[in-house]
Amino acid sequence: MSIKIAVIQFPGANCDLDTVHVLNNVINVEADLVWHNHFKETHYDSVILPGGFAFGDYLRAGIIAAHSPAIDQAKIMLKDGRPVIGICNGFQILTEAQFLPGALLQNDCLKFVCKWVNLKVENNTTALTNQMKIDDVLAIPIAHGEGRYYTDNMKELEDNNQIVFRYSTEQGELTQEANPNGSLANIAGICNLEQNCIGLMPHPERASETILSPKSTDHGKLFFNSMIEFIKRRIS
Amino acid sequence: MTKVSINGEEANIEMTNEEFEKVKNLLNREPNITELGMFDVMWSEHCSYKSSRPKLKLFEDAEANYNYVLAGPGQDAGVIDIGDGYALAFRIESHNHPSAIEPYHGAATGIGGIIRDILCMGVRPIALLDPLRFGHLKDNPHSQWLFKYVVKGIADYGNCTGIPTIGGEVEFDDSFESNCLVNVACIGLGAIEDFKHAPSRAYNPGDYVVLMGGSTGRDGIHGVTFASRTLTEMSEADRPAVQIGDPFTKKMIIEATLEAVKTGFIRGLKDLGGGGLTCATSELTGDGNTGADIDLRKIFTREPGMNSYEIMLSESQERMAFIVKPGGLETVLDIFKKFEMSFAVIGRTNDSKVLKIFDDNNLVVNIPSKALSKSPTFKRQEKRPSYLDRLIAQKTPKPSLGLKHIIYKLIASENICSKEWIYRQYDHEVGVRSVVKCGDGDSGVLRIIGTDKFISASVGVNSKHCFLDPYEGAKGGLVEVCGNVIANGAKPMAMVNCCNFGNPEIPESFWYFSKSVEGMNDFCRNLRIPIVGGNVSFYNEDEVKKTAIKATPIIMMVGLIEGEENIITLPFKKVGNDILLIGETKAELGGSEYHSVIYNLEGGTPPKVDESKIKATWDFLFELYKRKFIKANHDVNKGGIIVSIIEMCFRNNLGAFLDFSGTINQELRDDEFLFSESVGRFIIETDPEDYESILEISKQFSLDIKKVGVLNVNPEINVKGLKSQSFKLNVEKMKNLFDSTIPNLMEI
Numbered sequence: 014m015s016i017k018i019a020v021i022q023f024p025g026a027n028c029d030l031d032t033v034h035v036l037n038n039v040i041n042v043e044a045d046l047v048w049h050n051h052f053k054e055t056h057y058d059s060v061i062l063p064g065g066f067a068f069g070d071y072l073r074a075g076i077i078a079a080h081s082p083a084i085d086q087a088k089i090m091l092k093d094g095r096p097v098i099g100i101c102n103g104f105q106i107l108t109e110a111q112f113l114p115g116a117l118l119q120n121d122c123l124k125f126v127c128k129w130v131n132l133k134v135e136n137n138t139t140a141l142t143n144q145m146k147i148d149d150v151l152a153i154p155i156a157h158g159e160g161r162y163y164t165d166n167m168k169e170l171e172d173n174n175q176i177v178f179r180y181s182t183e184q185g186e187l188t189q190e191a192n193p194n195g196s197l198a199n200i201a202g203i204c205n206l207e208q209n210c211i212g213l214m215p216h217p218e219r220a221s222e223t224i225l226s227p228k229s230t231d232h233g234k235l236f237f238n239s240m241i242e243f244i245k246r247r248i249s
Numbered sequence: 250m251t252k253v254s255i256n257g258e259e260a261n262i263e264m265t266n267e268e269f270e271k272v273k274n275l276l277n278r279e280p281n282i283t284e285l286g287m288f289d290v291m292w293s294e295h296c297s298y299k300s301s302r303p304k305l306k307l308f309e310d311a312e313a314n315y316n317y318v319l320a321g322p323g324q325d326a327g328v329i330d331i332g333d334g335y336a337l338a339f340r341i342e343s344h345n346h347p348s349a350i351e352p353y354h355g356a357a358t359g360i361g362g363i364i365r366d367i368l369c370m371g372v373r374p375i376a377l378l379d380p381l382r383f384g385h386l387k388d389n390p391h392s393q394w395l396f397k398y399v400v401k402g403i404a405d406y407g408n409c410t411g412i413p414t415i416g417g418e419v420e421f422d423d424s425f426e427s428n429c430l431v432n433v434a435c436i437g438l439g440a441i442e443d444f445k446h447a448p449s450r451a452y453n454p455g456d457y458v459v460l461m462g463g464s465t466g467r468d469g470i471h472g473v474t475f476a477s478r479t480l481t482e483m484s485e486a487d488r489p490a491v492q493i494g495d496p497f498t499k500k501m502i503i504e505a506t507l508e509a510v511k512t513g514f515i516r517g518l519k520d521l522g523g524g525g526l527t528c529a530t531s532e533l534t535g536d537g538n539t540g541a542d543i544d545l546r547k548i549f550t551r552e553p554g555m556n557s558y559e560i561m562l563s564e565s566q567e568r569m570a571f572i573v574k575p576g577g578l579e580t581v582l583d584i585f586k587k588f589e590m591s592f593a594v595i596g597r598t599n600d601s602k603v604l605k606i607f608d609d610n611n612l613v614v615n616i617p618s619k620a621l622s623k624s625p626t627f628k629r630q631e632k633r634p635s636y637l638d639r640l641i642a643q644k645t646p647k648p649s650l651g652l653k654h655i656i657y658k659l660i661a662s663e664n665i666c667s668k669e670w671i672y673r674q675y676d677h678e679v680g681v682r683s684v685v686k687c688g689d690g691d692s693g694v695l696r697i698i699g700t701d702k703f704i705s706a707s708v709g710v711n712s713k714h715c716f717l718d719p720y721e722g723a724k725g726g727l728v729e730v731c732g733n734v735i736a737n738g739a740k741p742m743a744m745v746n747c748c749n750f751g752n753p754e755i756p757e758s759f760w761y762f763s764k765s766v767e768g769m770n771d772f773c774r775n776l777r778i779p780i781v782g783g784n785v786s787f788y789n790e791d792e793v794k795k796t797a798i799k800a801t802p803i804i805m806m807v808g809l810i811e812g813e814e815n816i817i818t819l820p821f822k823k824v825g826n827d828i829l830l831i832g833e834t835k836a837e838l839g840g841s842e843y844h845s846v847i848y849n850l851e852g853g854t855p856p857k858v859d860e861s862k863i864k865a866t867w868d869f870l871f872e873l874y875k876r877k878f879i880k881a882n883h884d885v886n887k888g889g890i891i892v893s894i895i896e897m898c899f900r901n902n903l904g905a906f907l908d909f910s911g912t913i914n915q916e917l918r919d920d921e922f923l924f925s926e927s928v929g930r931f932i933i934e935t936d937p938e939d940y941e942s943i944l945e946i947s948k949q950f951s952l953d954i955k956k957v958g959v960l961n962v963n964p965e966i967n968v969k970g971l972k973s974q975s976f977k978l979n980v981e982k983m984k985n986l987f988d989s990t991i992p993n994l995m996e997i
Contacts, residue, residue: 024588025497027411031681034698048587064679066409069497125404127676156408156676219678224696224813227689 016244018044019057021087023078028064028100028218035218040237049078054086058244059096059140062087062103064156064216074117074159075105084110094247096140096240097210101157104202104212113203113212114175115164121195125158129227130193132201132215133181136174139208140243144235150185151232153220155193155201160214162196162203170203178202178213209243258282260558262289268625275620283558283606283613287527287621290562294787296524297624300753301785304763307770311743311779318743318779319441325366325449325520326437327781329743331809333700336444338370341380341434341708341747341805343786347491348402348431352395356402356431357494361566363435364410365520368503369569371447371510372439375680376695377407379417379433380708380747380803384426386663386994392421393995395429402494403433404674409496410503413683414675415693418709421663424716424799427791432747434708434805438697447510447518450537451572454600456516458530458541459578461585461592462502463567465526466551468492470562498567498590505588506569512584514577521568527561527621529570531604534618537572540601541618545608547595557606557613572598631763632756641717643852645838648920652968653976655847655920656891660983662846665888666990689900690819691733691884694810703810707733708803711887713840714926716799717855719761722840723768723802724858728928730806731778732884735867736931738817738874739808744773745782746804751790751797758790761800769802775860778806815874819883820900821960826880827937828905828958830890830912832866832930836921842887843924856928862952863929869950870931878943881934889924891968893932894958898966898980899987907958910970919971934960 018036022029029046036044045057054060060083067078078084084106091097091112099107107113120126134142134149145151170176179199182191192199194214202213220226220233252261260282264272272280272288280288294300311321319336320328326340344359360377367374381399384392407414412435451458468491509515517537519529526548534541545560555563573581578594585592604621606614648655659665672687684703685694692707710726731741746769751758762785773780789798810816821828838844839853873879885893898904913922935943940956947954961967964980 025409025500027409027500027679031679034681038698065411066497066500069409069495069500071497124401125408125674125676127673127678154678156678158408216678219681222681224684225678225681227686 016042016058016241017056018042019047019052019060020044021049021052021060021062021083022046023049023067023081025067025069026063026065028216032061032063032218035221036237039221039234040241042241049081049083052083052086054089059098059240060087060090062099062106064101064103067102067106075102075109078106079109091210094207094209096243098141098240099212100216100218101214104214105159107210107212112210113205114166114170115162115203117159118161118163119159120161126193127156128193129154130215131181131183131191132178133185135179136177136204139177139204139211141211141236141239142177143242144239148185150181150183152226152228152230153215153217153232155215157214160194160196162200164197167197173206175203176200177204177211253285255279255282255285260286263293264289268292271625275623276616281613283561284616286558286562287614290524290527291531291621292624296528298785299624299626300629300787301762302626303628304766305783307766308780309774311781315779318781319444321781322783324782326370327743327745328370328444329781330441331702333702334441335697336372336439336441337704337807338367338372338437339435339745339805339807340366340782341432341745341803342366342784343747343749344431344433345428345749345786345789348399349427349429351491352398353402354491354493356399357406358492358566359431359433360403360406361494361499362522363433364412364499365522365569367435367437368506369447369449369518369520370437371443371518372437373507374412374435374503375438375682376436376693376706377412377414377433378693378706378708378805379403379414381417381419382425382430382712382801383421384423385421392426397995399429399431400671400674406494406496408676410500411679413677413679415677415683415695416687416706416708417671419668419671420712422712422799424796428789428798430749430789430798430801432803436706436807443510446513447515449517449519449532451517451533451539451541451598452537453516454539454598455575456598457573457575457578457594458543458596458598459571459573459581459592460548460595461505461569461571461590463495463498463565464549464551464591465560465563466565467555467559467563468565470559470564492564492566495567501588501590502567502569505585505590508584509571509581512577512580514574514581515571516574517572519570521570523564525562525564531618531621533570533572534598534604535622538602539598539618540603541596541598543596543606545606547593549591549593557608561606629753629759630756631760633760634757637717640852641839641854643850645844645853645920646848652919652923652973653978656978657983657986659842659846659888659892660895661986661990662842663990664842665892667987669988670991670995684816685737685818691736694737694816701812703816705734705737705739705808705810706805708805710801710803711840712799712801713845713851714855715765715801717840717852719764719800720768721855721857723765724772725856725928726802726804727769727772728858728863729884729886730804732929732931734806734808735870736817736882736884738815739810741778741806741808743779743781744804744806746780746802748783748785749789749798749801749803750787753787758797765800765802772858772860776864817879817882819897820881821897821903821934822880822901824903824960824962825937826960827935827940827956828894828960829933829935830930830955830957831933831952833927833953834890834917834922834925834930835927836917837925837927838921841924841926843920856926858928865950865952866929869947869952872946873943878935878939879933883932885930885932887926889926890930890932891923895966895983897932899984902964902980904961904963904965904980905958906961907966907968908970909957912955912957913971919973
């Protein structure tokens with residue numbers, strides 16, 4: 014059975030084509046760009062909400078997209094255990110849709126930040142990290158103005174092992190300098206209790222080809238390969 | 250501005266009496282107020298190039314003389330064929346006056362406008378670059394305000410539309426304090442077929458005219474006439490002439506337009522920018538040799554009660570006009586519906602060669618399609634400013650500081666320091682094409698996915714050099730931007746320019762423009778570089794202070810690299826490798842950063858360009874590339890050779906042993922040698938094993954190359970072989986100074 018992934022094109026999404034490119038040409042898996050109103054979950058093994066500025070991020074980042082019919086479809090996938098992944102703006106949409114707890118606030122520097130950071134893997138059993146090792150440090154870029162993760166229920170997140178990634182130094186230390194946006198406890202990505210829904214601010218689709226990486230790495234592939242592995246295990 | 254009244258209706262116009270007479274002759278009657286407004290806008294300096302056109306005729310016909318040029322000057326963007334079926338479109342434009350009044354929206358709508366220009370060539374915008382000029386930031390809240398919000402305007406608009414800002418350039422100088430410069434450049438990529446589908450002409454009678462995108466409001470009326478005079482204290486009152494951008498709508502327009510072009514049903518495409526609907530409808534029909542009947546009341550307006558004058562002159566953002574084949578109307582409109590874009594079928598083309606605009610059933614505009622483009626031209630007077638001789642004669646004082654302290658000061662100066670504070674705010678990676686990123690090279694390098702080709706782009710010119718000698722300065726700007734793309738391994742392919750000058754009615758200001766155009770023309774003809782487009786922004790003056798900006802003919806260069814292995818980057822890479830200097834250093838400190846930072850001097854002898862030497866240097870570098878001899882390359886620019894070497898040490902935290910004893914010319918002083926901004930020089934890193942072969946090759950090109958040092962593992966630069974004492978520079982300390990200057994000035 015061939016695997017098929019949907020990348021949702023919200024109006025204003027802008028990493029949609031990049032994500033489809035990596036899935037099709039780097040990971041070599043079938044991925045469709047699907048206009049948000051046309052999305053039907055029945056055709057797909059996984060859905061990715063890509064980065065960008067869905068609906069211009071007007072009102073609040075992700076809030077309008079969270080009410081798109083695509084989110085109702087994604088909810089069906091969420092419930093039956095298929096991977097639902099939100100990258101950057103997609104993460105913002107997932108918190109607004111309450112698939113994931115917490116919120117993403119404006120960066121503490123009050124500016125948009127585009128740079129390569131280091132990401133420490135905290136949980137390697139999720140749909141996006143099963144090909145990684147705990148404490149792996151990955152090179153990956155961020156590009157956002159509102160990526161400061163905040164939650165009132167830090168203890169719950171920690172107790173349930175829902176913190177998937179934290180910003181760190183190259184050596185894996187969780188310092189303030191390594192935190193590019195002021196996120197609580199350096200959090201860069203989290204998952205739901207079932208570990209099939211993951212949201213993260215960094216962009217794995219920008220880190221999947223050595224030619225794009227300042228360190229000639231392709232750590233982004235680990236994210237997508239994990240997703241494929243998760244789907245294979247689920248359907249077998 | 251003069252107030253005119255026709256049949257009881259009043260309007261403010263800029264037109265001269267002579268021009269008004271010409272309008273009457275073209276129409277064989279008096280125009281009504283709407284028609285007069287349309288002529289006034291189309292004949293503004295901004296739209297008609299009436300002062301610059303006679304001079305711009307010097308440029309050769311790029312389309313005729315270069316087989317890979319698909320579209321040259323006069324089109325919305327220059328287009329070149331880069332092989333493998335791909336077309337590359339690019340253009341640069343100014344948005345100076347709006348940004349000086351309202352920096353955030355002025356800069357944002359500048360980006361919006363340049364994106365539309367590229368889009369209407371039928372290709373996807375894939376990169377932005379922004380050359381900027383401001384007053385000094387230190388102790389100047391006004392300059393800081395302009396700088397902060399121009400950068401934010403570019404970032405917010407560019408980031409939201411998903412187009413990476415891959416490069417730019419900024420200079421700080423007092424002459425730009427009230428009249429900052431915001432130039433915006435965009436590159437588009439598409440299939441040659443798609444480019445051919447969408448000419449900016451309505452050449453077929455019977456096609457539909459469809460307006461798509463944002464609604465038409467009262468904003469931006471007279472935006473172009475506002476850009477065609479100098480800024481005064483009254484300009485605060487012009488703030489409503491600055492449009493408001495909506496990047497989200499722009500993103501939708503990009504996607505909807507590209508999908509519509511793919512259908513093959515679009516026969517013509519034009520963006521609504523300066524001059525709004527007037528410019529779009531008249532140029533589509535005028536250039537297409539057709540006419541059209543347009544129904545004004547079909548146009549969706551932002552507020553009720555807008556009259557025909559306001560609708561025709563509105564410069565509301567985010568609008569595109571499509572010429573659609575009759576059989577494809579439904580398909581195209583369905584695409585617009587999918588993207589939830591507003592649209593209206595506002596008229597049809599015909600073979601009358603007359604543009605008729607109806608307001609309900611009343612004919613309110615009845616103008617021959619080509620009449621609006623028949624603006625008169627003006628022969629402007631030019632005169633070399635009398636102050637130049639005195640300035641150029643200025644001598645470099647005897648240094649009061651040690652060379653080491655001068656270098657630390659230069660590294661931390663506004664024009665040399667890191668521009669990371671700016672580019673961190675720009676999403677420069679979206680699109681997954683950015684291979685050489687901001688800060689890693691002299692130019693931005695993008696891959697063309699699906700091929701083994703890469704494009705390189707750079708923008709710039711040195712305004713201080715142009716101030717002292719606009720002819721050599723413009724040539725020097727070309728040497729610099731060509732040097733930037735060559736340093737990354739690219740062959741220069743074509744250039745566009747954006748000429749920023751003062752009031753053309755003042756002979757001294759027009760002289761700067763005239764000499765700059767001559768410089769660009771001579772250089773490009775000699776080195777066989779096609780000029781495929783340009784933009785002119787005059788009236789960049791401060792009327793209160795009675796000063797013009799320093800002449801700034803910004804040049805954008807696009808280059809091509811074949812093969813990933815041929816991409817070269819800036820940072821030094823390996824301990825033990827040689828550092829070589831290519832090119833001759835002369836006592837050319839006029840307009841240098843050394844003069845301005847250390848002595849607050851504007852004058853001195855500015856650099857001169859020797860085209861045959863430049864050509865030989867480029868050919869030599871490509872020969873070394875072919876042999877894989879070059880590990881790192883950086884052109885020598887502001888601050889001179891020492892600054893270039895220091896910048897190359899930063900990334901990998903390396904040091905160097907520099908020995909200039911065999912290099913420094915006996916007639917040169919140490920400071921002249923280290924800080925001269927002579928153009929056309931490069932610093933390269935090579936393997937010592939290749940040194941003899943490199944020397945051999947240099948003889949074939951009759952070039953003088955010098956080994957000036959060796960890379961060292963300690964982050965320390967040891968300098969000896971000068972006439973004065975040896976000294977050591979601490980690389981980490983310099984990196985700190987380099988990185989912290991702008992944050993320290995901006996983050997209070």
